[in-house]
Amino acid sequence: MSHWDLPQKASRNIPGTIWSGQSAASVRGVNLGTEKARTKAIAVVGAQWGDEGKGKVVDYLASSFDYTARYAGGHNAGHTVIFNDHRYVLQLVPSGILRPGKKAVIGPGTVVDPVALLGELENLKKSSVDVRGRLFLSNRAHLIFPYHREIEKAAEAARGASKIGTTARGIGPAYEDKMSRRGIRVGEMLHPDCFRQKLERVLAEKNAISQAAYGQAFETSGLLDNYLEIAAHMRGLVADTAVLLNQALDRGETVLFEGAQGTMLDIDHGTYPYVTSSSATSGGAATGLGVAPTRVTGVVGVTKAYTTRVGSGPFPTEMPDLDAQEVRARGNEFGAVTGRPRRCGWLDLVVLRYAKMLNGIDSLVVTKLDVFDAQAEIKVCTGYRLNGQPITEVPADSETLAQVEPEYVTLPGWKTATQGIREVRDLPIAARDYLSFLSDQLNVEIGMISTGPERDATIVPRGTKLSSWI
Ligand code: GDP
Ligand code: IMO
Ligand code: MG
Numbered sequence: 001m002s003h004w005d006l007p008q009k010a011s012r013n014i015p016g017t018i019w020s021g022q023s024a025a026s027v028r029g030v031n032l033g034t035e036k037a038r039t040k041a042i043a044v045v046g047a048q049w050g051d052e053g054k055g056k057v058v059d060y061l062a063s064s065f066d067y068t069a070r071y072a073g074g075h076n077a078g079h080t081v082i083f084n085d086h087r088y089v090l091q092l093v094p095s096g097i098l099r100p101g102k103k104a105v106i107g108p109g110t111v112v113d114p115v116a117l118l119g120e121l122e123n124l125k126k127s128s129v130d131v132r133g134r135l136f137l138s139n140r141a142h143l144i145f146p147y148h149r150e151i152e153k154a155a156e157a158a159r160g161a162s163k164i165g166t167t168a169r170g171i172g173p174a175y176e177d178k179m180s181r182r183g184i185r186v187g188e189m190l191h192p193d194c195f196r197q198k199l200e201r202v203l204a205e206k207n208a209i210s211q212a213a214y215g216q217a218f219e220t221s222g223l224l225d226n227y228l229e230i231a232a233h234m235r236g237l238v239a240d241t242a243v244l245l246n247q248a249l250d251r252g253e254t255v256l257f258e259g260a261q262g263t264m265l266d267i268d269h270g271t272y273p274y275v276t277s278s279s280a281t282s283g284g285a286a287t288g289l290g291v292a293p294t295r296v297t298g299v300v301g302v303t304k305a306y307t308t309r310v311g312s313g314p315f316p317t318e319m320p321d322l323d324a325q326e327v328r329a330r331g332n333e334f335g336a337v338t339g340r341p342r343r344c345g346w347l348d349l350v351v352l353r354y355a356k357m358l359n360g361i362d363s364l365v366v367t368k369l370d371v372f373d374a375q376a377e378i379k380v381c382t383g384y385r386l387n388g389q390p391i392t393e394v395p396a397d398s399e400t401l402a403q404v405e406p407e408y409v410t411l412p413g414w415k416t417a418t419q420g421i422r423e424v425r426d427l428p429i430a431a432r433d434y435l436s437f438l439s440d441q442l443n444v445e446i447g448m449i450s451t452g453p454e455r456d457a458t459i460v461p462r463g464t465k466l467s468s469w470i
Contacts, residue, residue, distance in 0.1 A: 038297055040065070040254040042469055043282045046262030047301040047355035049271075049309035050280075051335070051342065053367035053450055054302050055079025058095040058258045060448070060458055061300075064470040066253040068096025069105035069245060071288030072278035073260035074144060074174070075116045076167040078336025083455035086127065089336050093120055094258045097131055103248075104131070105241045108140035109278065109288020111174040112186055114230040116144075137234065138241040139187030143227075147206060147218040148173035154214070164274055165311030167338055175277035182206070186238055189231040199224055242290025249295055257285035257296070263355040264309075271398050274313025282359040300447065300466060301361035303352055304368045305378075305434070308342040310335050314402040317345035317381045331371040332453075346379040346408065349441050354394045356442055363447030363466040366435060369427075370420075370451045375413040378434060381406040382441065411437060421451045424461050 044061065046052045059081040062068050075091035081098055082088070090097070092112065094104040106112065124131060148170030156163045166172060177183040182202050188195050207217040245255060261280040264270045269281055279287065286293040306327060309315050319327065324344040327333065333342035355361065372378055384391050384404035395401045414428035421427055439446050447466025449459040460467050
């Protein structure tokens with residue numbers, strides 16, 4: 001019997017214990033004021049290079065949580081959710097918003113293009129999703145300005161062949177300004193005089209740098225008025241979301257932390273410099289929302305049954321063109337945001353082991369199983385060799401990672417339709433064996449299997465930690 005269909009092991013969220021909401025001190029009637037109640041607070045993270053299907057997974061889980069909270073990134077993310085024949089692509093707004101009555105938070109760790117956010121809210125409105133009173137935007141999140149996109153365009157062009165292949169949304173330059181302490185935050189947009197002064201000061205500084213470096217200033221006419229006009233629309237959303245979430249947790253309400261991008265795109269742990277500019281791993285949930293790490297009660301990692309990546313950078317298990325084309329066509333592997341074809345490769349257990357370690361993954365979700373339905377044989381990378389020697393960890397630098405040779409095992413395909421299957425027992429044996437192999441190799445439960453893009457095309461094996469959270 002494999003790990004993933006075993007009964008649940010000791011959960012971190014055992015009812016009736018200190019973790020379920022009562023501290024030992026408060027049980028004895030003594031409030032020492034130090035221990036915090038631990039209510040369900042689960043992070044969902046991408047275990048690969050993004051686009052693992054986090055949107056679908058978060059949407060599925062969100063009905064069992066009071067809040068969904070985005071902690072990093074911006075509208076570089078594209079999270080697809082499909083139900084009732086409608087396809088939603090969410091970029092900054094957490095996918096949990098699609099569940100009526102549930103609340104959603106865009107946290108301080110994100111970067112916000114107000115024009116794009118307004119567009120996203122318009123689209124939601126057109127789809128009859130009313131966010132009023134249940135979407136909260138952090139006053140501490142940093143703003144993306146049009147000059148961030150201009151800088152990014154110039155930087156990518158200057159890199160030539162070694163360009164990162166960004167989403168061109170101004171994400172990196174906005175985080176650069178945040179870190180170099182010349183960023184402007186959402187809350188500041190609500191105070192016109194102060195905002196004007198800050199923007200003028202920042203623009204003077206940026207233009208001085210740009211003039212000196214490139215002999216050219218940024219085009220900024222109309223910028224201030226445009227942002228102030230948008231600010232009027234945003235006012236009702238803006239809140240101190242760290243206080244909001246911590247108070248909700250104190251009251252025993254539950255929170256799902258929505259990751260964007262993936263572990264291998266994390267600014268610290270990913271394939272630097274071919275990464276995004278924020279903390280995509282589960283630790284980012286704490287810093288990006290102002291919720292202490294001790295409050296996170298579980299972590300769900302999401303992986304495809306294979307691997308994809310968009311943009312440049314090392315990808316050890318990348319498939320040869322013909323195989324990649326087939327998987328791309330069957331899996332519809334085109335970027336949800338930019339429409340770019342995604343690079344496709346075999347599943348990489350070295351990457352997933354690394355992701356499990358970095359994120360503390362308690363439960364793994366495997367998506368897109370159905371994409372392999374016609375596959376005769378499936379390769380899985382179990383290790384790397386570097387200069388002929390086996391290596392067990394992901395090398396720190398991208399140049400070395402580009403040189404590793406993956407070692408594969410080949411498993412039989414199932415050559416049967418799995419699309420839409422909702423019970424483990426209905427899966428073909430070879431598909432179950434594939435999942436068992438992953439579970440055993442990674443020593444983690446498989447808490448969910450996705451067999452199609454629609455909400456209902458989902459299997460939740462019984463007796464897992466994940467099943468105890470919903
Ligand atoms: P995210 O960024 O992690 O939310 O993922 P994306 O939405 O960018 O990309 C995942 C894509 O796969 C979307 O087009 C989903 O509709 C689709 N998808 C998710 N799960 C499945 C699945 O199990 N099978 C198939 N065929 N498609 C899926
Ligand atoms: P979701 O949340 C896949 C990639 C870009 C590029 C690199 C840097 O949908 O999984 P950036 O614009 O962030 O500076 O680009 O990161 N990238 C993603 N790839 N899914 C995403 O988000 C991504 N967000 C950024 O393609 O390689
Ligand atoms: Mg995506």
